[in-house]
Amino acid sequence: xxxxxxxxxxxVLVAALLAGGVAAPxxxxxxxxxxxxxRSARAFAVxxxxxxxxxxxxxxxxxAARRARIEPLVExxxxxxxxxxxxxxxxxxxxxxxxxxxxxxxxxKHLVLTYYRNVDxxxxxxxxxxxxxxxxxxxxxxxxxxxxxxxxxxxxDLRLRPTAGDWKAIDITIEGVSLVQNFxxxxxxVLSDGKPAQLLRSLREKNEATEAKYxxxxxxxxxxxxPGRAPAGG
Amino acid sequence: MRVPALRGLPAAALLLAAxxxxxxxxxxxxxxxxxxxxxxxxxRLDEYALEPAAEGWEAITSPGWRESVGHFADNLRFPxxxxxxxxxxxxxxxxxxxxxxVVNTTLxxxxxxxxxxxxxxxxxxxxxxxxxxxxxxxxxxxxxxPFFGPSNPRDTAGLxxxxxxxxxxxxxxxxxLAIHVLITVNWRASNLDNIxxxxxxxxDYYVAVRSAWLNDRRRDIGVMLxxxxxxxxxxxxxxxxxxxVDAIIEN
Numbered sequence: 001x002x003x004x005x006x007x008x009x010x011x012v013l014v015a016a017l018l019a020g021g022v023a024a025p026x027x028x029x030x031x032x033x034x035x036x037x038x039r040s041a042r043a044f045a046v047x048x049x050x051x052x053x054x055x056x057x058x059x060x061x062x063x064a065a066r067r068a069r070i071e072p073l074v075e076x077x078x079x080x081x082x083x084x085x086x087x088x089x090x091x092x093x094x095x096x097x098x099x100x101x102x103x104x105x106x107x108x109k110h111l112v113l114t115y116y117r118n119v120d121x122x123x124x125x126x127x128x129x130x131x132x133x134x135x136x137x138x139x140x141x142x143x144x145x146x147x148x149x150x151x152x153x154x155x156x157d158l159r160l161r162p163t164a165g166d167w168k169a170i171d172i173t174i175e176g177v178s179l180v181q182n183f184x185x186x187x188x189x190v191l192s193d194g195k196p197a198q199l200l201r202s203l204r205e206k207n208e209a210t211e212a213k214y215x216x217x218x219x220x221x222x223x224x225x226x227p228g229r230a231p232a233g234g
Numbered sequence: 235m236r237v238p239a240l241r242g243l244p245a246a247a248l249l250l251a252a253x254x255x256x257x258x259x260x261x262x263x264x265x266x267x268x269x270x271x272x273x274x275x276x277x278r279l280d281e282y283a284l285e286p287a288a289e290g291w292e293a294i295t296s297p298g299w300r301e302s303v304g305h306f307a308d309n310l311r312f313p314x315x316x317x318x319x320x321x322x323x324x325x326x327x328x329x330x331x332x333x334x335x336v337v338n339t340t341l342x343x344x345x346x347x348x349x350x351x352x353x354x355x356x357x358x359x360x361x362x363x364x365x366x367x368x369x370x371x372x373x374x375x376x377x378x379x380p381f382f383g384p385s386n387p388r389d390t391a392g393l394x395x396x397x398x399x400x401x402x403x404x405x406x407x408x409x410x411l412a413i414h415v416l417i418t419v420n421w422r423a424s425n426l427d428n429i430x431x432x433x434x435x436x437x438d439y440y441v442a443v444r445s446a447w448l449n450d451r452r453r454d455i456g457v458m459l460x461x462x463x464x465x466x467x468x469x470x471x472x473x474x475x476x477x478x479v480d481a482i483i484e485n
Contacts, residue, residue: 085479092483112433121427136475150297152424159477170477174451177446181476185261185445186438202437210434 035165041132041140044167045158048077049127049144056119062225064218066120071112079161079168080108086170087183088191095196106203108154111179113210124148138162139170261441261448262375269378273440276383280422281426288422300424302346308357308415309338309345313403318360322368326360334358362399363392364455373457376444384447 039042055061055069084104085092095103130143139161146154159171171180190199263269284336292300312335319328332351341349351357367373368386373385382393404410421428436442474481 010246051468052401082479085483086477089482090485114431118431135477137477139477152301161477175450177449181449182445183440186441189438189441199437206437216310 008071023219037162037166039166040161041142041167042129043145045129045132045142049129052119053127055141062218063120063221067116067214067218070116070119074112074115075108076110077169078108080104080111081148081171082161082163082168082170083107083180086180089184091187091191091196094191099200102200104199105201106207109207110203110210110221113207113214117210117214122148123150130157134157135159140167186234240404261444263444264375265377267375270440272373272378272380273443275380276378276427277302279381284419284422285426287419291343291419292423292426295420295423300420303417303420303423305338305342305348306345307420308333309342310417311359313399314362315358315360318362318365318396319358319400321362321365322360324358330355330358330362337402361392363389365395366392367455369455373452376448384443384451389451398443 032045041100050069051073055066055073058066061069061173081104084100084107087107088095088103092100124146126147128145128147132142139159142158142160144156144158146156148154155175157173158169159173160167163172171178173179187199190202236271286351296301312331315331316328316335319325319331334355335345337353337355338345338349342346371388371391373389377385377387377390378387378391379390385393432442433439474485476482
């Protein structure tokens with residue numbers, strides 16, 4: 001509310017840009033029996049950021065086309081099951097296996113939708129990549145700065161984990177606020193006096209509402225692009 | 235500089251030190267019921283006053299204008315950066331804050347521009363809540379203040395201390411209030427989309443704000459290491475690794 005909380009401005013971007021990284025090619029210790037990734041965390045992040053930047057900067061494509069290209073990329077980058085477990089924490093076990101499966105998919109959908117919306121509306125100039133560092137569990141954190149003279153720079157850290165011979169994102173920290181930690185607090189609250197089924201329902205409803213909103217905006221854009229063909233409201 | 239209201243505050247800090255959070259409660263919120271009520275009040279206030287005002291302000295200003303007002307606000311907070319920098323035993327930071335103030339008030343046209351940063355005088359913020367932390371006061375439970383939003387007892391005392399500092403160097407009255415309102419509306423206008431997104435993406439907006447604010451505040455004053463610090467994300471020995479899936483779902 002007040003200017004005291006002005007630093008909170010960028011951290012209410014609860015989901016935002018995935019970004020690229022620079023890493024010394026340090027051999028990450030692979031978790032368990034997983035094969036070590038063939039490329040560095042840096043290489044993964046650089047490619048991910050390059051792919052998404054190319055799509056976002058291509059304004060010849062309309063919103064629907066950009067979304068159709070970005071969503072599958074993000075789905076592939078996220079380790080949805082690890083994120084689901086980290087955010088549900090001890091509540092994970094109060095979900096039966098079918099509910100766990102549904103949660104993993106629905107929460108991934110939520111993250112992907114939110115991610116898309118945030119990156120597509122955020123006009124950035126470029127993404128600077130700083131050093132990365134090794135973490136526990138063979139993870140690497142890749143630090144980045146989204147440079148936007150208009151909206152202000154945003155610092156984003158990606159936590160990447162070696163998975164099946166490559167890297168997957170298991171957390172995104174925006175201006176020091178970890179998405180995993182933030183959702184964990186929320187889910188703990190929602191599940192403290194609610195059942196897994198209720199959380200799943202609100203997740204489904206949120207996803208449906210968000211997608212409906214996108215489709216509406218995309219249809220409006222398409223109608224605008226072809227004014228002769230579709231009368232207003234048609 | 236005259237800082238009359240500060241005399242009683244060390245005692246307040248000692249009192250607050252008694253409010254230590256129980257272990258394992260990174261978001262200690264025993265007053266949640268009351269806080270949620272205040273939060274709803276603030277949200278209502280935002281809905282009917284602040285957000286519409288911010289939308290109006292956004293419509294009549296350019297991003298550059300809003301950025302300038304943000305610089306102006308930072309420059310006005312110079313007395314807080316100076317006094318608290320000194321109270322915290324950071325004379326070098328207080329010196330930089332003073333040099334910034336001189337440069338930005340003159341070359342920066344009353345602070346609307348920020349030529350100091352490119353000159354290497356980056357902002358060194360300090361506030362009285364942080365001062366109380368350095369003096370040993372504990373954070374206490376999460377507390378939502380009407381009008382001011384997320385806080386805790388230590389930062390509430392900090393707010394009172396900072397008001398005393400500002401009150402001792404400015405005439406006070408309606409002009410100060412009007413400037414504060416303008417700064418708040420300007421900040422809100424710069425975050426219209428961010429806040430809309432956060433409301434829509436969250437499952438419990440109250441908790442999302444609490445978690446984000448506590449994190450941000452702790453990092454800001456240095457209780458928690460910033461993410462760029464070498465060891466910030468590494469759990470200390472004996473502490474649970476927040477990224478260890480097996481441990482996380484067991485506990």
